[in-house]
Amino acid sequence: MRGFLLNRLSQSLILLLIVSVIGFLVLNLLPGGPLAQFGLDPGMTQDDLDRLKEQLGLNRPLLMQYLDWAWRLLQGDWGHSFRDGAPVLAVIGRHVFATLLLMGTSTAIAIAIGTWIGIRGATHRYSMFDHVATVGAMVALSIPTFWFGLVGIYIFSLRLGWLPAGNMYTIGDGSVLNYLHHLILPSIVLSLVHVAIWSRYMRTATLDAISQDFVKTARAKGLSERRVIMKHVV
Known part of the structure; x- marks a missing residue:
């Protein structure tokens, strides 16, 4: 090791x-x-x-x-910024919290949704859900993330006005709900590619688990196959 x-x-x-x-x-x-x-x-x-x-x-x-x-x-x-002359480390430090918050949220969303899609796709192999999930994963992996971001801003910010197009919070309103409101769109956009990757991984792992003898034994005893698989895979 x-x-x-x-x-x-x-x-x-x-x-x-x-x-x-x-x-x-x-x-x-x-x-x-x-x-x-x-x-x-x-x-x-x-x-x-x-x-x-x-x-x-x-x-x-x-x-x-x-x-x-x-x-x-x-x-x-690390030198100084050309824009305002501030130390580069200080500039990075001011944005660490926002970066970690965004990446942590998008990762949590990707793991939760990707796990569910992968396990359901494996337990319903070759079903309509599995085909749609496979095509969706291919699309998410083929299109750049910034394109999803631009489409999301156009639809949900400019056209519908549901979500803000930028910034971490509204100036003068630092409430938790305001933070979450600004976090919805970027976290979902960033999680799309990770959902595709995680769902493919979980589908493969689940299909491998289904073929194991302990799953067949549990199925023969009348136990829930999904519960046994979730315990083994996750």
Whole structure:
């Protein structure tokens, strides 16, 4: 077990290193480089851009820039935001609660609905419900999540006016119900793909459990097959 965890950890570290190198190279190879947004300012001259490059150390070789960035990252110095100059870690910290709340809610919805769909699809194999669930999972996995978000905003926010289109809460109203009202649409949208994945997993696991001898024995004794499967799978 320890060897497995160490192997997974080493793979994750290597993957993070590769992703960081690729992201760093892409940022520097784009037209304008890291200072592209400053180049959009009509009042910014080439001399100003050159001065910024020197101040930020962007006139050094890419290898030196990357090593300096990685060392500062490991030390907890993630730099400052270009937008307001605030420390990046502080900006991230202000949004951690909202992120965890949204991801936790969408995950809970996905597990609850996906488990029910997967088990029902397996116990009613090749039924209309199973076919619809399979097609729905394929659609959810094939369409980008942001498209579902745009459709949800158009239908439930713009057309029907049932749900807010953004923000975490209404300014001046920080009640729990207001938080939940704003949480409904984004959490459901984010859970769609996870529902598809979880339902397929639960269907496969349930079909495997149904073929086990203990389920056949329980069925022969008149016990509820669904209850036995739920206890074994979940």
